[in-house]
Amino acid sequence: PKSKTPGRIRDELLRSPRVRRHIEAQARATGQGIVKVEKEARAELKRMCSTQNPYTLAFMHRMLNNVWNRIYDGLDVDQEGLEKAREAARGGALILLPSHKSHIDYLVLSDVMYENAMSPPLIAAGDNLNFWPIGGPLRGAGAFFIRRSFRGKKLYAVLVDAYLRKLLVEGFNIEFFLEGGRSRTGKLLSPKFGLLSMVVDACLMLPGKKVTFVPVSIGYERVIEERSYVDEQSGGEKTKENIGGLLKTPKVLSSRYGRLYLQFGDPLSFDDALRETLEDRGREVPTGADRKKSIDAATRRALVQSIAHRVVYRINRVTVVTPAALVATVVLAHERRGISLTDLVTNAQTMSDTLGRLGARFAGPILDSEGVVRKETIEAATRLLMDGKLMTRHGDAEGDDAIYSVPEERRIAVEFYKNNILHFFVPSAMIAATLVNGAGEPLSEAVARERVRQLSRLFKYEFMYRADATFDDIFDDALRQMLEAGEVERVAGRIQPADGDAGARVATYAMMLRTYFETYRLAVRGAGALLDEPMARKDWVKRTLVLGNRLYQTGELELRESLSKMRLETALKGLKDLDVIRNADGNEIAIGRAIDGPATLEELEAQLRTGGR
Numbered sequence: 106p107k108s109k110t111p112g113r114i115r116d117e118l119l120r121s122p123r124v125r126r127h128i129e130a131q132a133r134a135t136g137q138g139i140v141k142v143e144k145e146a147r148a149e150l151k152r153m154c155s156t157q158n159p160y161t162l163a164f165m166h167r168m169l170n171n172v173w174n175r176i177y178d179g180l181d182v183d184q185e186g187l188e189k190a191r192e193a194a195r196g197g198a199l200i201l202l203p204s205h206k207s208h209i210d211y212l213v214l215s216d217v218m219y220e221n222a223m224s225p226p227l228i229a230a231g232d233n234l235n236f237w238p239i240g241g242p243l244r245g246a247g248a249f250f251i252r253r254s255f256r257g258k259k260l261y262a263v264l265v266d267a268y269l270r271k272l273l274v275e276g277f278n279i280e281f282f283l284e285g286g287r288s289r290t291g292k293l294l295s296p297k298f299g300l301l302s303m304v305v306d307a308c309l310m311l312p313g314k315k316v317t318f319v320p321v322s323i324g325y326e327r328v329i330e331e332r333s334y335v336d337e338q339s340g341g342e343k344t345k346e347n348i349g350g351l352l353k354t355p356k357v358l359s360s361r362y363g364r365l366y367l368q369f370g371d372p373l374s375f376d377d378a379l380r381e382t383l384e385d386r387g388r389e390v391p392t393g394a395d396r397k398k399s400i401d402a403a404t405r406r407a408l409v410q411s412i413a414h415r416v417v418y419r420i421n422r423v424t425v426v427t428p429a430a431l432v433a434t435v436v437l438a439h440e441r442r443g444i445s446l447t448d449l450v451t452n453a454q455t456m457s458d459t460l461g462r463l464g465a466r467f468a469g470p471i472l473d474s475e476g477v478v479r480k481e482t483i484e485a486a487t488r489l490l491m492d493g494k495l496m497t498r499h500g501d502a503e504g505d506d507a508i509y510s511v512p513e514e515r516r517i518a519v520e521f522y523k524n525n526i527l528h529f530f531v532p533s534a535m536i537a538a539t540l541v542n543g544a545g546e547p548l549s550e551a552v553a554r555e556r557v558r559q560l561s562r563l564f565k566y567e568f569m570y571r572a573d574a575t576f577d578d579i580f581d582d583a584l585r586q587m588l589e590a591g592e593v594e595r596v597a598g599r600i601q602p603a604d605g606d607a608g609a610r611v612a613t614y615a616m617m618l619r620t621y622f623e624t625y626r627l628a629v630r631g632a633g634a635l636l637d638e639p640m641a642r643k644d645w646v647k648r649t650l651v652l653g654n655r656l657y658q659t660g661e662l663e664l665r666e667s668l669s670k671m672r673l674e675t676a677l678k679g680l681k682d683l684d685v686i687r688n689a690d691g692n693e694i695a696i697g698r699a700i701d702g703p704a705t706l707e708e709l710e711a712q713l714r715t716g717g718r
Contacts, residue, residue: 269304426467
């Protein structure tokens, strides 16, 4: 990028014709003088704009090296993927789109690019991070701070849009999180389109500039926010970052969090995404500076969504299977209270074989050269989880006789790490859940397909499906792989779990989704409270969590991790699509038109009752 002071950047933005028009429009609308509105706009830009400089970057690099060495056992970087990003950067600006599970995400990607002689990005950060004493250093390292909501602030939205366009014109790399906020569940969240829409608009108006989207997966064996995520999922309120949180840093620096993994998905050129979107709609690619005007709103919306979903899918594909995630998946898919080290290693081998077949990337220490799970790696992962009080070893037995279990109150924390790799299993798990729900009776492929279709619609806010394939393509591919692996078989034109060890994996896959079935059952049961009168959404979530705790104590819900505030809120979206629940006045929700009374709710709950069993 060209070397310009932040003041010069702000001056050039305020002189741009589009910003001037909106300043004048706001002055007319509010009766204020143009000079006053311009002063307010300048102040907003000062609060927003980055002041990235080489001195702060060098200082942060030295400091972060010390932090990484103290809390992590190592930083694994996908060098091949990094070189692909470097090659794309030779042609123009990069839009770096990482997964977002920790505040560390803001720091690690910039530091890795600095370490590898690439221009660190300017990072879109929430203004909740712009507090003393870290706001200044973050701004100097490349952060620019924007508000969570632009509602009612038309000029502010124009300033953000103009700033993003200016950064692309000047050649800056930009980083922001498609998920909007940090994932408290371990899965990728559904993409938010606000900033991406602004970037797409800027690209359409800058036909001479090459822009490339780079998916990035940032993975952790353990996240430093682990405890706060458990509190929030259990119903606690999100706490705003402040100096009190910063003062806990010494405690963080005295703990160990395993290894940190940085992986890059294949870059996606904006021009390629535009061409493919237009070709899918039977349109020619426009040229020249007026190409934004030649693309209608529906096509632009399809382009934004296509880029978002393709990036999310590529992030999932390159997410590393860590030892902690593998162990977490095995212990939560094990239906008994405890598991021996021997069974843990055996089941980890089975799970890794499936993951390998699905094309997953593994952390280096997991497999030996012959694809066999290293026992010492599994033991190290259990020690890491025990250090965080996420697992317990019972008695004095050691070695193969050791018995491990997950304390009930910590299962929701362990599920965070299971969810890191759950997306690899989702298509197979949905088929498995359908077959297991069939009461042992073989199902015709058409019936199984339709039931999986219904599940995929119900859970569409939970999981990110392939963006380049139809439902039928995904179903056919998953079923083919299960047939080839001997997990299911065709009998007289119907499909069912096969006999033997391979067929037993079907029940394991189904078990992976059981917590989702339980949460959605709880949401349906909680909808009964709306039969009498509408209720504020926030109050409904709290009341339903109380109900869930009671059902857990009575044994109607068996998994403690099913009592998740975040998943209840996601279930609410799915039930709205089914018109089981609908929006009422203000922020209230009411019973949906698809529900005639308690009997209908009981019928719907019964359909979910055996999920994953």
